Amino acid sequence: MLTIGKLGQAAGVKVPTIRYYEQIGLLPEPERSAGNQRLYGAKARERLAFIRHARDLGFPLDAIRDLLSLSDSPSQSCAAADVIATQQLVAVKERITRLTALQAELERMITQCAKGTIADCRVIEVLSDHGLCAQDHQARTGQGV
Amino acid sequence: MLTIGKLGQAAGVKVPTIRYYEQIGLLPEPERSAGNQRLYGAKARERLAFIRHARDLGFPLDAIRDLLSLSDSPSQSCAAADVIATQQLVAVKERITRLTALQAELERMITQCAKGTIADCRVIEVLSDHGLCAQDHQARTGQGV
DNA sequence: CTTGAAGCTATAGTGACTAGAGACATTAGG
DNA sequence: CCTAATGTCTCTAGTCACTATAGCTTCAAG
Numbered sequence: 523m524l525t526i527g528k529l530g531q532a533a534g535v536k537v538p539t540i541r542y543y544e545q546i547g548l549l550p551e552p553e554r555s556a557g558n559q560r561l562y563g564a565k566a567r568e569r570l571a572f573i574r575h576a577r578d579l580g581f582p583l584d585a586i587r588d589l590l591s592l593s594d595s596p597s598q599s600c601a602a603a604d605v606i607a608t609q610q611l612v613a614v615k616e617r618i619t620r621l622t623a624l625q626a627e628l629e630r631m632i633t634q635c636a637k638g639t640i641a642d643c644r645v646i647e648v649l650s651d652h653g654l655c656a657q658d659h660q661a662r663t664g665q666g667v
Numbered sequence: 668m669l670t671i672g673k674l675g676q677a678a679g680v681k682v683p684t685i686r687y688y689e690q691i692g693l694l695p696e697p698e699r700s701a702g703n704q705r706l707y708g709a710k711a712r713e714r715l716a717f718i719r720h721a722r723d724l725g726f727p728l729d730a731i732r733d734l735l736s737l738s739d740s741p742s743q744s745c746a747a748a749d750v751i752a753t754q755q756l757v758a759v760k761e762r763i764t765r766l767t768a769l770q771a772e773l774e775r776m777i778t779q780c781a782k783g784t785i786a787d788c789r790v791i792e793v794l795s796d797h798g799l800c801a802q803d804h805q806a807r808t809g810q811g812v
Numbered sequence: 813c814t815t816g817a818a819g820c821t822a823t824a825g826t827g828a829c830t831a832g833a834g835a836c837a838t839t840a841g842g
Numbered sequence: 843c844c845t846a847a848t849g850t851c852t853c854t855a856g857t858c859a860c861t862a863t864a865g866c867t868t869c870a871a872g
Contacts, residue, residue, distance in 0.1 A: 541851095541852095542830090555837085559849085575793075579794070599783075600788035604790060607777050611770065614766050617766055618763060621759050624724055625756065625760060625763065628724060635752075637746065637749065638745055639745055640737055645745065645748045645751075649734065650717050659724060670819075671819070681860090682819085683862080702868045722859090727859090
């Protein structure tokens with residue numbers, strides 16, 4: 523049986539994060555020791571590793587919740603899992619597209635900067651006037667990764 | 668003079684967002700009409716467009732705050748603005764690198780899926796075991812874009 | 813003059829944690 | 843056995859950049 527700290531080390535997840543996952547129902551409530559400390563078995567360790575790995579791949583917790591409940595019923599069709607993964611792939615691709623446009627615009631902005639005073643700074647100027655941009659670029663996309 | 672709604676339309680920013688920017692001190696408190704409604708002039712419109720544009724390029728609000736105060740003192744050196752933009756560029760590049768690794772891993776995962784049952788689903792299997800991954804991939808990076 | 817849109821304030825919610833306070837549990841060393 | 847250090851407990855609040863809601867007032871058009 524693992525204490526929460528050992529579990530965290532084993533899975534590469536911080537202790538408060540584990541408690542958070544329990545709180546939102548992603549991990550079941552574990553046994554407790556005589557002194558009221560959480561005790562975890564191998565199953566919890568696997569489940570947490572699964573969550574951690576899916577988070578690393580950028581899946582949002584809601585998607586992970588679905589994937590976990592799928593993995594609990596092994597005889598079901600795989601299609602649903604496929605859909606979730608494909609959605610995630612699409613989201614990742616979109617982000618890459620946007621970020622690549624941003625990168626180009628930032629590079630343009632910086633290389634054009636004459637390193638003089640603010641008054642003729644290209645960085646400030648471009649920010650002041652979207653018309654000076656070469657491409658479309660709109661970052662606003664929510665969830666980190 | 669523009670009401671908050673017109674200003675929002677002009678700059679492509681939602682009304683509550685404008686009030687939020689005022690609240691956190693990014694926009695100055697505007698004049699008010701007899702009936703206590705906000706009234707904005709051309710300066711506020713430009714400032715808001717600047718903010719909007721910088722947000723679109725993924726700058727965090729703190730960086731924008733700095734850029735704004737720089738643009739208020741046109742005789743200063745441009746170096747500080749350059750630093751901020753360069754930091755942003757580095758951050759964007761890092762994100763692209765990570766996301767590209769994610770993309771590869773997700774694609775691998777999905778194409779290997781035999782579309783059968785969960786029991787032999789590659790998606791679930793890979794998520795359960797990081798050892799099955801081809802590359803490093805760690806998404807955890809905070810702030811959207 | 814009435815109606816409906818737009819504006820006002822204040823508060824709470826989002827996602828996925830992270831940080832802090834103050835108290836109890838456990839373990840290693842002496 | 844005692845003590846000190848570390849680990850764990852609960853609870854609350856903070857992060858970022860908004861977004862949503864509720865309940866009110868003001869304004870412009872017909």
